Amino acid sequence: MTADTTGAQAAATRLTLSRALNEGLRKAMENDPKVLIMGEDVGKLGGVFRVTDGLQKDFGEDRVFDTPLAESGIVGTAIGLALRGYRPVCEIQFDGFVFPAFDQIVSQLAKMAYRSAGHLRLPVVVRIPCGGGIGAVEHHSESPEVHFVHTGGLRVVVCGDPADAYAMIQQAISCDDPVIFFEPKRRYWDKTDVDLAGGLAAALPIDKARTLASGTDVTLLCYGPMVRTCMEAAAAAAEERRSVEVIDLRSLSPLDTETIFASVRKTGRCLVVHEAAVTAGLGAEIAARVSQECFYHLEAPVLRVGGYSTPYPPSRIEEYYLPDLDRVLDTVDRAFAY
Amino acid sequence: MAVKAAGRAASRSAALDKPSGKPELIQLLTPEGERAEHPDYPLELTPDEIKALYRDLVLVRRIDFEAIALQRQGELGIWASLLGQEAAQVGSGRALGPRDMAFPTYREHGVAWCRGLDPAKLLELFRGVSHGGWDPKAHNFHLYTIVIGAQTLHATGYAMGIQRDGAVGEDGEAAIVYFGDGATSQGDVNEAFIWASVNNAPVVFFCQNNQWAISEPLDRQTRIPLYQRALGFGFPGLRVDGNDVFACLAVTRKAMQAAREGQGPTLIEAFTYRMGAHTTTDDPTRYRLSAELESWKLKDPIERVKQYLIRSVMAPESFFTDVAAEADQVGTRIRKACLEMPDPAPLSMFDNIYAEPTALLAEERAQLEAYLSSFVSEEVGR
Numbered sequence: 001m002t003a004d005t006t007g008a009q010a011a012a013t014r015l016t017l018s019r020a021l022n023e024g025l026r027k028a029m030e031n032d033p034k035v036l037i038m039g040e041d042v043g044k045l046g047g048v049f050r051v052t053d054g055l056q057k058d059f060g061e062d063r064v065f066d067t068p069l070a071e072s073g074i075v076g077t078a079i080g081l082a083l084r085g086y087r088p089v090c091e092i093q094f095d096g097f098v099f100p101a102f103d104q105i106v107s108q109l110a111k112m113a114y115r116s117a118g119h120l121r122l123p124v125v126v127r128i129p130c131g132g133g134i135g136a137v138e139h140h141s142e143s144p145e146v147h148f149v150h151t152g153g154l155r156v157v158v159c160g161d162p163a164d165a166y167a168m169i170q171q172a173i174s175c176d177d178p179v180i181f182f183e184p185k186r187r188y189w190d191k192t193d194v195d196l197a198g199g200l201a202a203a204l205p206i207d208k209a210r211t212l213a214s215g216t217d218v219t220l221l222c223y224g225p226m227v228r229t230c231m232e233a234a235a236a237a238a239e240e241r242r243s244v245e246v247i248d249l250r251s252l253s254p255l256d257t258e259t260i261f262a263s264v265r266k267t268g269r270c271l272v273v274h275e276a277a278v279t280a281g282l283g284a285e286i287a288a289r290v291s292q293e294c295f296y297h298l299e300a301p302v303l304r305v306g307g308y309s310t311p312y313p314p315s316r317i318e319e320y321y322l323p324d325l326d327r328v329l330d331t332v333d334r335a336f337a338y
Numbered sequence: 339m340a341v342k343a344a345g346r347a348a349s350r351s352a353a354l355d356k357p358s359g360k361p362e363l364i365q366l367l368t369p370e371g372e373r374a375e376h377p378d379y380p381l382e383l384t385p386d387e388i389k390a391l392y393r394d395l396v397l398v399r400r401i402d403f404e405a406i407a408l409q410r411q412g413e414l415g416i417w418a419s420l421l422g423q424e425a426a427q428v429g430s431g432r433a434l435g436p437r438d439m440a441f442p443t444y445r446e447h448g449v450a451w452c453r454g455l456d457p458a459k460l461l462e463l464f465r466g467v468s469h470g471g472w473d474p475k476a477h478n479f480h481l482y483t484i485v486i487g488a489q490t491l492h493a494t495g496y497a498m499g500i501q502r503d504g505a506v507g508e509d510g511e512a513a514i515v516y517f518g519d520g521a522t523s524q525g526d527v528n529e530a531f532i533w534a535s536v537n538n539a540p541v542v543f544f545c546q547n548n549q550w551a552i553s554e555p556l557d558r559q560t561r562i563p564l565y566q567r568a569l570g571f572g573f574p575g576l577r578v579d580g581n582d583v584f585a586c587l588a589v590t591r592k593a594m595q596a597a598r599e600g601q602g603p604t605l606i607e608a609f610t611y612r613m614g615a616h617t618t619t620d621d622p623t624r625y626r627l628s629a630e631l632e633s634w635k636l637k638d639p640i641e642r643v644k645q646y647l648i649r650s651v652m653a654p655e656s657f658f659t660d661v662a663a664e665a666d667q668v669g670t671r672i673r674k675a676c677l678e679m680p681d682p683a684p685l686s687m688f689d690n691i692y693a694e695p696t697a698l699l700a701e702e703r704a705q706l707e708a709y710l711s712s713f714v715s716e717e718v719g720r
Contacts, residue, residue, distance in 0.1 A: 044625045045553035066554050069486055075648035077345040097485065100525065137444075138469045139484050279698065308702045313687035315415055315466030320684040320706065330709065 012193035020162035021051045021127075021193045023182065024169035025089065028197075029059050035173055036081060037064040039074055039091030039127075048093055049129055049188050071101035075126060079108055082122045087173055089125040094185075097140025098128055109178045109325070110153030112123055121176040121259070126171075129185040130158070131225040131275050132322055135315045142312055143224075143276035148180045149253045154254040157206060158182040160227035162192045164210070167203035168250070175206065184225035209256040211263070216247035216268035220337055221260060221286060223249040226273045226323060233328040242332065260286065261293050268299035269335040273323050278306040300338035305331045352434040361563040361577050363609060366584035369637040371645025375525060379588040385652040391583050392647060393661050394428040395640045398448040400665035401457045401667030405447075405464065408676050409618045418445045422581070424641030426546050427516075428452060429586025430608070433594055433638045434514060436478065437505075441493040441515040444482040445546075449516065453479035457668070458675035461511075467679055487521035490530035490543065497539035497597070510598035512540040514590070520551025522567065523559045531571040531605070540597035542590065543605045546580060548612035553625040565607035580610030611637075635705040684710060 015023065029035045037052055037059075042068040046053030055066035067074050071092055078088035093099045098105070100227050105126065112120050123288045132141030148156045155177050159165035165183070171180040204210055212227070222230040225250045234244035249255065264270045270290050272283030283304035290302050305323045313321050365374050366381055383391075402420050409417040420427060427448025434440060434452070442449055447460055455476045462468045463482060470481040483489035493515030505511045522545065534541050547564055549556050558674050560567070568575025578589045586608055593604035611634040615622050647653040688695065688703040695703075 040551070041553045043553070048619075066558050068559050069520035069551050069554070070523040070525060072525050078582075100485070135466055135482060135592065137416060137463060137466070238572065247541070287662070308706070309696075309698050310470075310687050310691055310702075314468050314682060316681045317684050317687055318466075321687060326713075327709070330712075 011176040012195050014191050015166075015194045016189050017159070017162045017165055017183070017190050018049050018051050018188040020166040020192075021159075021169050022053055022055070023164040023194065023196055025047060025052065025055060025173075026058070028089075028173040029055065029063065029163060031170075032087060032173075034085060034087045035063070036086050036088045037091070038067050038078060038088055040064060040067060040069055040093050042091050047091060047241055049183075049184070049185065051127070051188075052091065071097055071099075072104050075101040075104040075109060075124070075187045078124045078126075079104065079112070079122060082124050083120065086124045087125075089127060089173060092126060092128045094140045095128055095130045095142040095144055097145060098126075100169045101126075105154070105178075105180070106150070106151050110151045113177070114153060122178050123173070123176050123178045124159050125172045125175075125181050127169075127181045127183060129188075131184050131186060132180040132315075132318050133186040133225065135318075138312065139313070141315070141318065143179070143274065143307070145182055145252055146276055146281050149282060153178065155179045155181070155207070155251070157251050158184065158195045158224035158249070160184070160224060160248045160250065161187070161190065163194045164204075164248075164250070166194045166196070167198070167200060168206055170200055171203065171206040174200070179206075182224055184227075187228065190228065204250075207239070207251040207254055207256060209247050209249045209251070209259040211245065211247050211259065213244060213246040215243035215267065217267055218271065218332055219245045219247060219260075219263040220271050220273060220328070220332075221247050221249055221283075223252065225275060229323065229325060230273055231330070232325050232327060236325060236329060237332055242336075255286070255289075256305055257289060257293070260290065264290050264294045265297045268297050270294075270298070270302045271305060271328070271331055271335060272302065273305045273328055275307055275322055277309050278304040279309040287289050300335045303335055339434065350699075351682050361565070362378070363577055363579050364585050364589055365524075365579040365582050366588060366644055367582045367646060369581070369642050371642045371649060373584075373646065376585075376588075379585065379592060381584055381588040383584070388647060389653055389657060390645070391428060391432065392535050392640070392643045392653075393664070394432065395450070395583060395643060396502065396661050396665050397668050398424050398428060398451050399640060400669050401451065402447060404669040404672055405461060406614075406618060408461070408673060409464070413676050414461060415466045416617050416619055417464050418617045419612075419614035420445050420447050422611045422634065422639070423546055423548060424448050426544075426580035426585035426586050426608035426610050429583040430514065430516075430544050430590040430606070433587050433590035434631050435511075435594075437511045438594060438598075439478045439480065439493070439496055439511070439513045441480045441489040441496070441513065442482055443486075443489070443518060443521075445517050446482070447518050450479060453477040455479050457672050458679075461489045461672060461676045462679065465676060465679060467682055480713075482595070483566075487517055487524035487527040490517055490521070490527045492532070494530045494534045494537075494539055494543050497534065497541035497603075501537070506540055506598065506600045508599060510540065510600070512542060512567040512594050512597035514542040514544055514594065515620075516544050516546065518551065519547040519549065519559055519564060520554065520557055521545075523565055529697065531568070531573075531603075534603040535572040538602035540600070541603050542593045542597055543603060544590065545605065545607045546610055547607050548580075548610050550612050550616070550622075550626065552620060553622075555626075563607065565605055568605035575605035575607065576609045577609050580608030581637045581642070583639060583643060610639075629699055
């Protein structure tokens, strides 16, 4: 990301994803007194995943506050606070609980700038822990990102690891557009080095994809919880002398198609991997665009690895629903079989 | 069509407390186990009926205890304990008739027990074997609803169906819906109040105010006693001692009968306390004081019934040891059922999504089947 890797390493601290987000929120609150944190259990408890741990103690109950138990209210009042000049960061406790707020997000948050002919901007961030693989009961394992990608006026991003999340949450907060910010909940306790001293100027822009592994045979496009899975798949494929390029999309709306197309033109094969159902999922959008823009470079159709067209299943069989290393490798094999 | 906004009986308007007044707590059995009387809620129970309530309370607590242990041992993914809320659930659950319909949250294990649902079915959901999977019609006990407050609208709509079926009257039916103090902030719950009110629907709103919505105390949800909100929506509300199984039984019986007879909805606020964590993944020591917990221990819902039975010489010592022994048997039985519960077949995830499977689902099922069998053949090949 930056040329000055030695300096970054010197300041690096090993943090979990949850902690890195916490540090990012803290930094944003220090830098801008208008930043607020609101949601269920974000105060004294510090959020059910501890992402806001200690922030109420340090910034006070005016800036970090527990809301009544009503998601529509959380986003609706965040809009009002933004109209008054604040930059609210809302926490929705679990993916499946965002839907009571769906109306406020889709009909109000996404459209107000447009309706005002640009007179209004709503710098609201809606943080949503997403995805499965944690053995949870229903409504706690969903991947609803594409509902928001389909809605013009929202930025939709997904963080993939602690180092990136630390910068991304700050970028999301400083962004003047509404941002739906997904956090892969099964990766909350994964650790990487995080450069807490690094400024945002050196960070990758929030709407750019990042190439995590360079390869020449096949491109794996992924985000959030599947980033680690795809990196593991790339390592396993390397043992079979297959050179896999892994791209963390980071921003699902807008999509960094420049990075995607450049990679697919190089490798000639493209897989999109996500937990969400493949039916009308992000992979469908990418497949259409890649087919259109990289048609003569393709050695195989764009293939998708993702959830089935079912409701999220009971956790005892979620491993069969969720893409994993084997399913990714199996699909890589299929891409080579054409 | 029997949809008609019946005039409200004069006696029911008496149930509307003055919003400015100190909340009245309806109580028929004190924490010390002494019988109290209330003019609006006379309750005559035979010794056998009281002993049956005691047995329910003890067994329900034992089921809860066993489920917590199963979760700690990794056999359940999570468990939402009802500890402290046994009386609210058993009292209201035993007030229902077989044709009444109950709509629970995810914590109504005591109501499930009263409706005759096998506790092992509850474990399926928390083990991750199913999303519930029981037939709500078999026991007139709907599926657990995890999205907060959503079921209040379902109960209201069901009650509107009762009206349209002409099943309102002396021998009528009613719905009851359970929710918590936190849920009262949800739009759905407030909409349910409005719909029930303007339709005069035969539904009872049973709010277990256990004082905590995960880490948020009641004052994050309301500045007035919750039951007083009903007045603004146009129907009566009352607060009952949620740790008093007699009072919960009496007020729910009366409210259900009023609903069945066409007098419309009632909001019951059962004032209780969540003695345990929100769920087994929660740590309440992070946000609440143990002194509060200690003060509620003195109001234990089971101990007061036991004291009453002993003092009024209705039950010999052997009764209590017998109930304790039965509780252990139930605990052992559900533990065994849990441990023997098979994981669902992977391909079962494609079942029951539509009335008839779609071509897309059939294709995906075949894909997964072929994919899984590729592992089997590889293993056989080795």
